[in-house]
Amino acid sequence: xxxxxxxxxxxxxxxxxxxxxxxxxxxxxxxxxxxxxxxxxxxxxxxxxxxxxxxxxxxxxxxxxxxxxxxxxxxxxxxxxxxxxxxxxxxxxxxxxxxxxxxxxxxxxxxxxxxxxxxxxxxxxxxxxxxxxxxxxxxxxxxxxxxxxxxxxxxxxxxxxxxxxxxxxxxxxxxxxxxxxxxxxxxxxxxxxxxxxxxxxxxxxxxxxxxxxxxxxxxxxxxxxxxxxxxxxxxxxxxxxxxxxxxxxxxxxxxxxxxxxxxxxxxxxxxxxxxxxxxxxxxxxxxxxxxxxxxxxxxxxxxxxxxxxxxxxxxxxxxxxxxxxxxxxxxxxxxxxxxxxxxxxxxxxxxxxxxxxxxxxxxxxxxxxxxxxxxxxxxxxxxxxxxxxxxxxxxxxxxxxxxxxxxxxxxxxxxxxxxxxxxxxxxxxxxxxxxxxxxxxxxxxxxxxxxxxxxxxxxxxxxxxxxxxxxxxxxxxxxxxxxxxxxxxxxxxxxxxxxxxxxxxx
Amino acid sequence: xxxxxxxxxxxxxxxxxxxxxxxxxxxxxxxxxxxxxxxxxxxxxxxxxxxxxxxxxxxxxxxxxxxxxxxxxxxxxxxxxxxxxxxxxxxxxxxxxxxxxxxxxxxxxxxxxxxxxxxxxxxxxxxxxxxxxxxxxxxxxxxxxxxxxxxxxxxxxxxxxxxxxxxxxxxxxxxxxxxxxxxxxxxxxxxxxxxxxxxxxxxxxxxxxxxxxxxxxxxxxxxxxxxxxxxxxx
Numbered sequence: 001x002x003x004x005x006x007x008x009x010x011x012x013x014x015x016x017x018x019x020x021x022x023x024x025x026x027x028x029x030x031x032x033x034x035x036x037x038x039x040x041x042x043x044x045x046x047x048x049x050x051x052x053x054x055x056x057x058x059x060x061x062x063x064x065x066x067x068x069x070x071x072x073x074x075x076x077x078x079x080x081x082x083x084x085x086x087x088x089x090x091x092x093x094x095x096x097x098x099x100x101x102x103x104x105x106x107x108x109x110x111x112x113x114x115x116x117x118x119x120x121x122x123x124x125x126x127x128x129x130x131x132x133x134x135x136x137x138x139x140x141x142x143x144x145x146x147x148x149x150x151x152x153x154x155x156x157x158x159x160x161x162x163x164x165x166x167x168x169x170x171x172x173x174x175x176x177x178x179x180x181x182x183x184x185x186x187x188x189x190x191x192x193x194x195x196x197x198x199x200x201x202x203x204x205x206x207x208x209x210x211x212x213x214x215x216x217x218x219x220x221x222x223x224x225x226x227x228x229x230x231x232x233x234x235x236x237x238x239x240x241x242x243x244x245x246x247x248x249x250x251x252x253x254x255x256x257x258x259x260x261x262x263x264x265x266x267x268x269x270x271x272x273x274x275x276x277x278x279x280x281x282x283x284x285x286x287x288x289x290x291x292x293x294x295x296x297x298x299x300x301x302x303x304x305x306x307x308x309x310x311x312x313x314x315x316x317x318x319x320x321x322x323x324x325x326x327x328x329x330x331x332x333x334x335x336x337x338x339x340x341x342x343x344x345x346x347x348x349x350x351x352x353x354x355x356x357x358x359x360x361x362x363x364x365x366x367x368x369x370x371x372x373x374x375x376x377x378x379x380x381x382x383x384x385x386x387x388x389x390x391x392x393x394x395x396x397x398x399x400x401x402x403x404x405x406x407x408x409x410x411x412x413x414x415x416x417x418x419x420x421x422x423x424x425x426x427x428x429x430x431x432x433x434x435x436x437x438x439x440x441x442x443x444x445x446x447x448x449x450x451x452x453x454x455x456x457x458x459x460x461x462x463x464x465x466x467x468x469x470x471x472x473x474x475x476x477x478x479x480x481x482x483x484x485x486x487x488x489x490x491x492x493x494x495x496x497x498x499x500x501x502x503x504x505x506x
Numbered sequence: 507x508x509x510x511x512x513x514x515x516x517x518x519x520x521x522x523x524x525x526x527x528x529x530x531x532x533x534x535x536x537x538x539x540x541x542x543x544x545x546x547x548x549x550x551x552x553x554x555x556x557x558x559x560x561x562x563x564x565x566x567x568x569x570x571x572x573x574x575x576x577x578x579x580x581x582x583x584x585x586x587x588x589x590x591x592x593x594x595x596x597x598x599x600x601x602x603x604x605x606x607x608x609x610x611x612x613x614x615x616x617x618x619x620x621x622x623x624x625x626x627x628x629x630x631x632x633x634x635x636x637x638x639x640x641x642x643x644x645x646x647x648x649x650x651x652x653x654x655x656x657x658x659x660x661x662x663x664x665x666x667x668x669x670x671x672x673x674x675x676x677x678x679x680x681x682x683x684x685x686x687x688x689x690x691x692x693x694x695x696x697x698x699x700x701x702x703x704x705x706x707x708x709x710x711x712x713x714x715x716x717x718x719x720x721x722x723x724x725x726x727x728x729x730x731x732x733x734x735x736x737x738x739x740x
Contacts, residue, residue, distance in 0.1 A: 109620035
């Protein structure tokens, strides 16, 4: 029996859940599917803050927020979309405050704000360095209040279309049972996250950021845009790629080399800073983040996660020692092409969050704008999908079978280890499709992706269990990553001139 | 270094050459290189997504925040159904957030909180829903419907928030199978990776309940209830 709803949402991070709340409030019957659980989504990892020109910590204006965002986007953004996002920001914060997000506060009983790179004023509202966590959990609580049906551990296999090429549902793997299920919907929203994990361990992201929704949308015929724009965060811990939040620099941290020299502006935009650090590392230097001068009190109160993670993964206490760092893949600006109504190029398919490209970040995203985007455009996607679903009620049941990539993979030979391939490809992408790129290296990476795809049946899975087969799910994720990798590198080859995070060596 | 892992087929011993590694790194290494079938959950590897909670030598930890020792015995969480190996089904545990109505009663507007107010429930809002407290809680042995430590911490988070305007209703919702069923053993506090004390939060909820005349239903009644020492009180 197929499951049916008006609006089907794939992904339960901040964008998916905000979309769900708004779709439901518009009267739509909503089902949210997630391959994990909602509170495990990538949103929980956002630390630094969420931008809004409130002016609580110094003079600021919506105009400046727009100007800073536009500048960082390097001409690759939709100015109207940015304007809409920045103008909506104060209301978005007001809403988050009204549902109980525990923001840090000032003595004057306003929401505290701090400076992040590329911003002309302290604009990022924050909740210590747990901003994403606290926003996500509060929105999740709101979804429980609204009685939204959330189904956990359901993995997207295919987006389904009818005979008129209109999106009408999705084919889903129930990870627990191993059964393939059909979900029918009048509208589908993808809110399935970004693709930073194509860089494998050279990424700050959760291992789940494999670009599933983007790859699936691409296979269904949706257009992608600006896939070459990948943001490398300047301060990942050297060995583990664990993120040390930009707030560490916002609070006054220094970037230094092994001679103790500051060689760059710490609050430059992320692409500029990442290149400066990368160049220093390529000169044979080690690079460190130094926050010792901020003092134990500020570090413990304002950056508690940072201190814990540096101790755990690098065996250094940032109160007394330097943190070894390097830039790693952090956020993917590219994604599924959507218009201002969050509609993709496929009828009936919407997208929001990191998988979508609303063209508000352009070639380089500003810190504090991603949490803002998921709340502002999550709402738009939810409202517009609900409206569309109301006006486009499907009368006939879809006739899809449950055959899928799962059956195909069973036939694969599994003579080559895909985990090794995944790591190899991640390292190759970090080197060749990374912070600084050359035409030759891009071509080499493309050839490698195509070679792996051509020999995909040599890879495979060894675990034959139907029940909760993570070996299988990880392999399907890898297959999705390959499609995303191809799109990224093809896009990168086409853009011959440096722009923002896409930097071609002279 | 050897560790043993409770899989569906039994307790299996694995050898690892990784040194000074987190349990999550070791589990990933085993999965990639020696046993593709090993099942565990993980995500952020920075202790914020709550996916990789499990038990090491019978104590709940986040695999990403625990450094492996020779001879460690790794098992799934307790009080939840095991799906496969170290993966457990959290659906029922999380459903207690719904039973407890762990949200703001209604959307608030125009209430300003100062620095002091923001400290009141800062720690409670650090919860990552890893379920360690739920696994360590002894009450589930006698009451499967106990609302449980993380949900009650969430209730205290909202009750203690100035933006909540219906404290009494929030407290009323956690009287049955809730705050009075806790034994105050403190296991939840010991295992919490975020240094939250659900025990202390439950004590706060009890005090607040008393202010509204909401008392422990198991004693203090005049018609055959029981006293502090378990003896009938007349």
